[in-house]
Amino acid sequence: MSTAGHFDRIALVGFGLIGGSIARAARDQGLAKEIVTTARSAKSRARVAELGIVDRVVETNAEAVKGADLVILCIPVGACGPVAAEIAPHLKPGVIVSDVGSVKASVVKDMAPHLPGNAHFVPAHPVAGTENSGPDSGFAELFINRWCILTPPEGTDANAVDRLRAFWTALGAKVEIMTPEHHDLVLAITSHLPHLIAYTIVGTADELAQVTSSEVIKFSAGGFRDFTRIAASDPTMWRDVFLANKEAVLEMLGTFNEDLSKLTRAIRRGDGEALFEHFTRTRAIRRGIVETGQDSAVADFGRPHEQLKK
Amino acid sequence: MSTAGHFDRIALVGFGLIGGSIARAARDQGLAKEIVTTARSAKSRARVAELGIVDRVVETNAEAVKGADLVILCIPVGACGPVAAEIAPHLKPGVIVSDVGSVKASVVKDMAPHLPGNAHFVPAHPVAGTENSGPDSGFAELFINRWCILTPPEGTDANAVDRLRAFWTALGAKVEIMTPEHHDLVLAITSHLPHLIAYTIVGTADELAQVTSSEVIKFSAGGFRDFTRIAASDPTMWRDVFLANKEAVLEMLGTFNEDLSKLTRAIRRGDGEALFEHFTRTRAIRRGIVETGQDSAVADFGRPHEQLKK
Numbered sequence: 001m002s003t004a005g006h007f008d009r010i011a012l013v014g015f016g017l018i019g020g021s022i023a024r025a026a027r028d029q030g031l032a033k034e035i036v037t038t039a040r041s042a043k044s045r046a047r048v049a050e051l052g053i054v055d056r057v058v059e060t061n062a063e064a065v066k067g068a069d070l071v072i073l074c075i076p077v078g079a080c081g082p083v084a085a086e087i088a089p090h091l092k093p094g095v096i097v098s099d100v101g102s103v104k105a106s107v108v109k110d111m112a113p114h115l116p117g118n119a120h121f122v123p124a125h126p127v128a129g130t131e132n133s134g135p136d137s138g139f140a141e142l143f144i145n146r147w148c149i150l151t152p153p154e155g156t157d158a159n160a161v162d163r164l165r166a167f168w169t170a171l172g173a174k175v176e177i178m179t180p181e182h183h184d185l186v187l188a189i190t191s192h193l194p195h196l197i198a199y200t201i202v203g204t205a206d207e208l209a210q211v212t213s214s215e216v217i218k219f220s221a222g223g224f225r226d227f228t229r230i231a232a233s234d235p236t237m238w239r240d241v242f243l244a245n246k247e248a249v250l251e252m253l254g255t256f257n258e259d260l261s262k263l264t265r266a267i268r269r270g271d272g273e274a275l276f277e278h279f280t281r282t283r284a285i286r287r288g289i290v291e292t293g294q295d296s297a298v299a300d301f302g303r304p305h306e307q308l309k310k
Numbered sequence: 311m312s313t314a315g316h317f318d319r320i321a322l323v324g325f326g327l328i329g330g331s332i333a334r335a336a337r338d339q340g341l342a343k344e345i346v347t348t349a350r351s352a353k354s355r356a357r358v359a360e361l362g363i364v365d366r367v368v369e370t371n372a373e374a375v376k377g378a379d380l381v382i383l384c385i386p387v388g389a390c391g392p393v394a395a396e397i398a399p400h401l402k403p404g405v406i407v408s409d410v411g412s413v414k415a416s417v418v419k420d421m422a423p424h425l426p427g428n429a430h431f432v433p434a435h436p437v438a439g440t441e442n443s444g445p446d447s448g449f450a451e452l453f454i455n456r457w458c459i460l461t462p463p464e465g466t467d468a469n470a471v472d473r474l475r476a477f478w479t480a481l482g483a484k485v486e487i488m489t490p491e492h493h494d495l496v497l498a499i500t501s502h503l504p505h506l507i508a509y510t511i512v513g514t515a516d517e518l519a520q521v522t523s524s525e526v527i528k529f530s531a532g533g534f535r536d537f538t539r540i541a542a543s544d545p546t547m548w549r550d551v552f553l554a555n556k557e558a559v560l561e562m563l564g565t566f567n568e569d570l571s572k573l574t575r576a577i578r579r580g581d582g583e584a585l586f587e588h589f590t591r592t593r594a595i596r597r598g599i600v601e602t603g604q605d606s607a608v609a610d611f612g613r614p615h616e617q618l619k620k
Contacts, residue, residue: 029618102532127532130609131596141615146531172618176528186521189514191532196577197507198533200570202592204499208565211496217598218486221456222412222437222501223508223540225605230533232596235589242577242585253574255518260510264563267506267552275552279545282512286441286542288527295535299440301611305451308339308482 005031005166011068012037013061013083015048016234017129018100019074020138023053025171028140038064039135040075047135062090070096070167072124073111077101078240081110093118096160100126102187102237104151104180106244112153120160125149125183126173127191133234144172145293151180188248192241193256195230196249199238202231315341315476321378322347323371323393325358326544327439328410329384330448333363335481338450348374349445350385357445372400380406380477382434383421387411388550391420403428406470410436412497412547414461414490416554422463430470435459435493436483437501443544454482455603461490498558502551503566505540506559509548512541 010032012019019037026032035054038061039045049057058064065071065087073080080099091097097119101107104123115121128146130137148168152161165175178186205216205224216224242249266274289295296302320342322329329347336342345364348371349355359367368374375381375397383390390409401407407429411417414433425431438456440447458478462471475485488496515526515534526534552559576584599605606612 025618127529129532132609137609139615141617144616144618147528149529172616186525186529187532189518189521190526190529190534193514194511194533194537196573197511197570198536199589199592200573201504201507201566202595203573203588204503204562204566204569206591206595207569208499208562211499213595213598215496216500217595217602217604218457219437219459219496219500220599220604222439222497223504224500225599226508226536226540227504228592228596228599228605229611230536231589231592233589235586235593238589239582239585243580243582246577246580249577250574252514252518253570256511256514257570259514259517260507260563260567263506263510263513264560267556267559270553270556272549272553275549276545278513279509279541279543279548281516282509282538282541283545285512285516285523285527286538288523289530289535289538292527294527294530295538296613298614299442299447301539301613303606303611304608305449306454306482307451308335308454 005163005168005170007032007069007167009034009036009068009070011064011071012054012074013064013071013087014074015039015044015135016074016133017137017142018126019072020053020135021140021142022072022074022171024138024140025143027053029170031167031170036064036068044135051135061087065090065095067092068095070098070164073099073101076237076240077103077107077244080107081114084111084114088114088116091116091119094120096120096122096164098122098124098164100124102191102241103244104183108151108153108180120157121153122156122161122164123151123180124164124168125151125187126168127187128173129233131229131232133237141172143168146173148173148175149183150175150177151183152177184245184248188245188252192245192249193252195233195238196242196253197256198227198231201227315473315478315480317342317379317477319344319346319378319380321374321381322364322384323374323381323397324384325349325354325445326384326443327447327452328436329382330363330445331450331452332382332384332481334448334450335453337363339480341477341480346374346378354445361445371397375405376400377402378405380474381408383409383411386547386550387413387417387554390417391424394421394424398424398426401426401429404430406430406432406474408432408434408474410434412501412551413554414459414493418461418463418490430467431463432466432471432474433461433490434474434478435461435497436478437497438483439543441539441542443547451482453478456483458483458485459493460485460487461493462487494555494558498555498562502555502559503562505543505548506552506563507566508537508541511537
């Protein structure tokens with residue numbers, strides 16, 4: 001048996017959608033002799049213990065990381081700095097410390113100063129998720145065929161990077177390495193701006209005077225419902241993302257607003273040709289996403305459809 | 311056997327996603343003694359004949375509607391006026407004429423003047439669809455548990471409205487009646503604006519200098535891919551929708567822009583509280599949509615997830 005991606009003890013600080021999915025997949029794949037975890041609330045810790053997925057659920061972050069060979073912070077990005085400070089004195093020499101945050105430059109800036117020189121810091125971001133959160137929301141298949149981006153600071157031990165790469169590969173992910181700054185630009189357009197737009201339009205629909213919420217819900221199958229999925233994502237996580245990746249999000253938003261003005265003008269002027277040209281061009285990206293397996297080829301994302309009795 | 315929703319001969323002008331789904335469902339449910347259809351291109355007509363779903367595929371719209379008791383135009387809204395003019399002289403007295411267009415006021419304005427006094431005009435809009443188009447894209451389950459909105463002009467024969475209601479109910483839909491103007495406002499927010507936003511952001515992502523298309527595709531699972539589905543919808547249909555429902559779309563766009571400015575300002579100022587409050591509020595609408603069966607309760611819309619070998 002290959003031991004690539006294996007660790008003696010893995011500590012997961014936080015057991016939400018991502019932490020819980022890592023735990024389930026790592027246990028299924030036998031990647032750790034022991035998985036220790038903790039969560040912020042007593043209620044969550046009790047639920048995690050009840051689920052029986054990990055070997056030990058402990059009360060504090062400090063206790064969780066003691067003796068661990070791999071520590072992964074699976075918490076909102078705004079909490080990464082304080083938690084790094086809290087766990088730093090308890091880390092085992094040679095430990096790999098990582099995270100799963102959706103923003104990387106701010107996490108590096110917040111965490112790196114606290115970590116001891118004998119810890120290997122390899123920030124990571126698995127680009128995967130669902131609209132659900134909490135200890136019950138994770139599942140072992142979440143990372144399969146999804147990308148996990150590593151953003152190791154310059155000078156990081158190559159062996160530590162390789163070990164974390166092997167770990168994510170064993171969870172089913174494909175691994176790419178880039179700088180934190182480039183990561184934050186890429187994710188601003190592929191994830192942060194889409195969430196901002198979805199949160200906006202769902203809010204808009206909720207507050208209209210001319211159309212009731214009940215009508216919005218009833219007739220949502222015209223397209224609106226696709227936006228409500230990501231606008232149902234965890235509010236704390238997303239608040240932190242927008243605060244932490246402000247510059248890149250504002251930059252992408254500027255470009256988006258220019259493009260929206262252009263299409264608005266075409267509608268106002270009745271320029272059917274400009275609309276048709278734009279709507280034809282955007283089909284190609286969907287094809288690319290389906291062809292590379294990043295989305296389902298089945299119509300409607302493969303949503304279940306009921307049958308009529310004959 | 312109840313004969314509610316049954317017709318001797320149904321003519322479907324156009325056999326794309328909606329026409330093809332009506333044909334499949336009507337045949338499965340035995341709603342017509344005969345279903346006749348036509349399509350604009352010889353290639354589509356040949357494909358429809360090959361599929362063997364309908365009784366007859368004819369070459370012209372005029373031929374299709376001859377002797378039909380129910381005629382449904384399943385074509386882009388911009389084509390409804392000219393086709394109404396074309397078929398008018400060939401309609402059987404007492405026929406019910408309907409459509410499936412996503413905009414209603416303009417369709418009523420374009421079609422009504424052409425139709426003879428002995429035809430019953432009952433415009434309709436089934437709020438259902440997928441990103442696919444063409445003769446092969448339809449399926450019999452498309453309308454199940456979806457709403458079909460009827461917008462009969464004042465003074466329309468109540469019996470004709472009832473018969474069309476029964477037809478859509480037999481296809482699995484729930485029927486609601488409203489004015490064309492209110493329909494166009496409701497759909498502007500639940501369908502047209504979401505499509506415009508999705509088309510915009512997919513275009514934005516495609517043209518960025520700092521992030522390649524290949525990166526956009528690879529990391530689309532962060533949220534972007536949800537937008538690409540509706541931005542892959544039929545360009546001709548959507549060009550026509552925006553031209554035909556210009557006023558309502560521009561009005562909703564104005565409100566959306568105000569709300570986006572508000573969230574942008576919160577990000578710029580680092581106002582985490584305002585962001586958190588907004589992101590919490592938008593979760594409720596998703597719950598309503600799932601509870602009323604307008605979307606799947608399964609995470610990720612029920613997208614299929616692969617398994618890892620153990």
